[in-house]
Amino acid sequence: MNEFALQCPAPAAPDRVQLAHGGGGRLTAQLIERVFLPAFANPALRVLHDGAVLETPGARLAFTTDSFVVSPLEFPGGNIGHLAVCGTVNDLAMCGARPLWLSAGFILEEGLPFDVLERVVASMRDAAREAGVAIVTGDTKVVDHGKGDGMFINTAGIGTVVAPTAISPRAVQEGDVVLVSGDLGCHGIAVLSVREGLEFEAPVESDVAPLWPAVEALLGAGVEIHCLRDLTRGGLATALNEIATASGLGITIEESAVPHAPSVRAACELLGLDPLYLANEGRFAAFLPECDLERALATLRACAVSQGAVAIGRVSGASARVDLRTVIGSLRVLDLLSGEQLPRIC
Amino acid sequence: MxxxxxxxxxxxxxxxxxxIRALVTRPWKxxxxxxxxxxxxxxxxxxxxxxPEISLIHGPGCPVCVTAPELIGxxxxxxxxxxxxxxxxxxMLRVPGPLGSLLAAKAEGADVRIVYSPLDAVNLAHRHPRREVVxxxxxxxxxxxxxxxxxxxxEREGLANFSLLAAHVLVPPALEAILGSPRRAVDGILAAGHVCAVMGFGEYEGLAARHRTPIVVTGFEPIDLLEGIRLLVAQLEQGRAEVENSYSRAVHRDGNLEAQRMLHEVFTAGPREWRGIGSISDSGLHLRARYQEFDAERRFPLPAVAHAPTDLGCLAGEILQGIRKPRECPLFGQGCTPDAPIGAPMVSSEGACAAYFRYDRRSV
Known part of the structure; x- marks a missing residue:
């Protein structure tokens, strides 16, 4: 069809990669379905979890990888190095796996100041120590000035699965409760504030942190965990939609139960952003049977990284959709975002 | 908070x-x-x-949605x-025009930047004196x-590398067009509180009287919206057609005089094309003669972008005038979604179709 002929012309499907293809929303899902899954199809990938769980003689291993392209490289509460370690460690933790080894690949832009690189690497060392992992292999490439945003980092991680049962969207059951490990949106606002040059009276710091200690504590307390998901790009709303789709079950959450720091709420009100879609780097959602809820909350609240844990909703019905009970008591759909979340005009 | x-x-x-339930005795739109x-x-x-007697109709108040495709081109x-x-x-970046969206242009290498305030664009022009900031x-x-x-x-700073592509639109001329239409489907109007915070609501008094239509200046939070609806229903049930202000914590009758002075200093009203509706006289803001050196359309003369509208069955025009609801459109959620919008109200999250698609899809 000739796009000039439409009444309100719209390109049907973009023929080039756009930023939103990496935003974690609907376009990312389409990209994976259209390009990567058909090419790489295998059972471990098909699960579409944060990491692959692989059976090898004598061990069940979790294997994951993630690339980090944050701009600016340093932001309130962390830097790209923290993210590169925590992001991969957390993906392993979400498989119920104890993180053991990481790789680190650096793509450096010509002209990057050494002191920035050294601060980032020091952060990686500290975060790895905190998470109990060793960075055992690596690679470095340097690209021409202007061809990289200072520094990109890729990390891959291997862990051993210690959870007694499979942790995945397919293990989610009707009646499960949904909880989050703390207040949401700090990382998204912290990065936005420096990227866009916004200044808030109370600076918002990123929540970036390794989540394995919280998961390990849950497993140690004997909590039956059905599914875990870290709430990175696309935030809570995106994670819940992915789990609803993958499990075929409906999820209903209470808007008033979802915790946000007052400064995050205020920033979202000002900028017209929905905090449910903001990225977190040290928060996760857990699905578990209601009988284990109190034990899970008490266990999580005893860990520094998850002391703000609360229940926010439950799994019900076979709608494969996420509904939100609003603060005024009405019910509406909580959908995937179409593209990047953009500040609104009015 | x-x-x-x-x-x-x-x-x-x-x-x-x-x-509201206790007040209502008849259907009202x-x-x-x-x-x-x-x-x-x-x-x-x-x-x-x-x-069930109250039906809400969503007017043409999403500026992103009503910006004409030619202008986006x-x-x-x-x-x-x-x-x-x-x-x-x-x-504005995601809205499709005849040459695609600004986001697509950015993907192809155009230097497109998001700003939160027009003054940020002025600062960009200061920081990049060798570039043209539009x-x-x-x-x-x-x-x-x-x-x-x-x-x-x-103008005051003699900033030669800054210009404006003006797409601003005004509410009262659009209201005049909707209320004066022979196919008019609306009984009462919730006026936008933030528009009135700037402009006041004096100009709505003539509209209410001429078209015998009550208008209530209304805010944005759930309580504000319901209070506006309550006042509007009360007027309709009593046969009144007045302008009332239910958003007095932000709006005064005269509005923000300083802002209005600045508006009139720089802009003058003229015709503007509304996507899905057509041209409405005096509904657009254009730069006054004194400021025309800052008009991007003059600075970058362009051939008109070819754009021949055809009928795909999109009901955008009728939806924007309140004659139909988004769900009545055969394309809603089928050929037309926020990912691949066909009609104006699906393009921005504030458009009526996009809002229905995003929040109210339970029965689709």
């Missing part, structure tokens, strides 16, 4: 909803003008709290020029004063 939570109070909402109100009505699920052409830094509010001025009377301020400042 202070000044927010008290207007999202479930108890107050239930009380107001009960009062109420139109909110502003996309922000549409967005919040659906985000909070307010239609389900209203009696011009924006993309200008943005593609190597010397240009094209600055825009974020939600600001895409979109929005109603809410954002127009800040755009005016940017142009005024650029």
């Amino acid at each position: 202070k000044f927010v939570d008290e207007y999202r109070d479930a108890h107050g909402v239930a009380e107001l909803s009960g009062e 109420l139109m909110e003008i502003c996309g922000g109100q549409t967005h919040n009505l659906l985000r909070y699920g307010i239609p389900e709290l209203l009696p 011009k924006a993309v052409e200008i943005a593609r020029r190597p010397e240009v830094i094209f600055a825009s509010f974020g939600d 600001f895409f001025g979109v929005g109603f009377e809410t954002t127009a004063p800040a755009t005016a301020m940017a142009v005024w400042q650029a």
Whole structure:
């Protein structure tokens, strides 16, 4: 069809990669379905979890990888190095796996100041120590000035699965409760504030942190965990939609139960952003049977990284959709975002 | 959060909803003008709290949605020029035009930047003296004063590398067109509180009287929206057609005189094309002669972008005038979604179709 002929012309499907293809929303899902899954199809990938769980003689291993392209490289509460370690460690933790080894690949832009690189690497060392992992292999490439945003980092991680049962969207059951490990949106606002040059009276710091200690504590307390998901790009709303789709079950959450720091709420009100879609780097959602809820909350609240844990909703019905009970008591759909979340005009 | 939570109070909402039920005896069609109100009505699920007699109609108040495709085509052409830094509010970037969206232009290498204020674009021009910074001025009377301020400042500072692609539109001429239409489907109007905070509501008094239509100046939170609806229903049930202000914590009759002065200093009203509706006289803001050196359409003369509308079955025009509801469109959720919008109200999150798609898809 000739796009000039439409009444309100719209390109049907973009023929080039756009930023939103990496935003974690609907376009990312389409990209994976259209390009990567058909090419790489295998059972471990098909699960579409944060990491692959692989059976090898004598061990069940979790294997994951993630690339980090944050701009600016340093932001309130962390830097790209923290993210590169925590992001991969957390993906392993979400498989119920104890993180053991990481790789680190650096793509450096010509002209990057050494002191920035050294601060980032020091952060990686500290975060790895905190998470109990060793960075055992690596690679470095340097690209021409202007061809990289200072520094990109890729990390891959291997862990051993210690959870007694499979942790995945397919293990989610009707009646499960949904909880989050703390207040949401700090990382998204912290990065936005420096990227866009916004200044808030109370600076918002990123929540970036390794989540394995919280998961390990849950497993140690004997909590039956059905599914875990870290709430990175696309935030809570995106994670819940992915789990609803993958499990075929409906999820209903209470808007008033979802915790946000007052400064995050205020920033979202000002900028017209929905905090449910903001990225977190040290928060996760857990699905578990209601009988284990109190034990899970008490266990999580005893860990520094998850002391703000609360229940926010439950799994019900076979709608494969996420509904939100609003603060005024009405019910509406909580959908995937179409593209990047953009500040609104009015 | 202070000044927010008290207007999202479930108890107050239930009380107001009960009062509206007690008032209503007949069917009424109420139109909110502003996309922000549409967005919040659906985000909070307010239609389900209203009696079945009340139907809410979503007017042409999403500035992003009503910006004409030809203008978006011009924006993309200008943005593609190597010397240009094209600055825009974020939600304008995704809107498709005949040459694609600004986001697609960015993906192809255009230097397109999101700004939060027109003054940020002026600062960009200062920081990049060898580049041409073009600001895409979109929005109603809410954002127009800040755009005016940017142009005024650029003129005072002799900032030669800044210009404006003006797409600002005015609410009252659009209301006049909707209320004066022979196919008019609207009984009462919820006027946009933020527009009135700038412009006051004096200009709505003539509209209400001429078209015998009650108009209530209304805010954006659930309690504000329900209070506006309650006052509107009370007027309709009593046969009154007045302008009332239910948003007095932000709006005074005269509005913000300083902002209006700036608006009139820089802009003058003229015809403007509304996507999905057509041209409405005196509904657009254009730069006055004194400021024309800052007019991007003059600075970057472009051939008109070819655009021949055809009928795909999209009901955007009727939806924007309140004659039909988004769900009545055969394309809604089928050929037309926020990912691949066909009609104006699906393009921005504040458009009526997009808001229905996003928040109210349960029966689709």
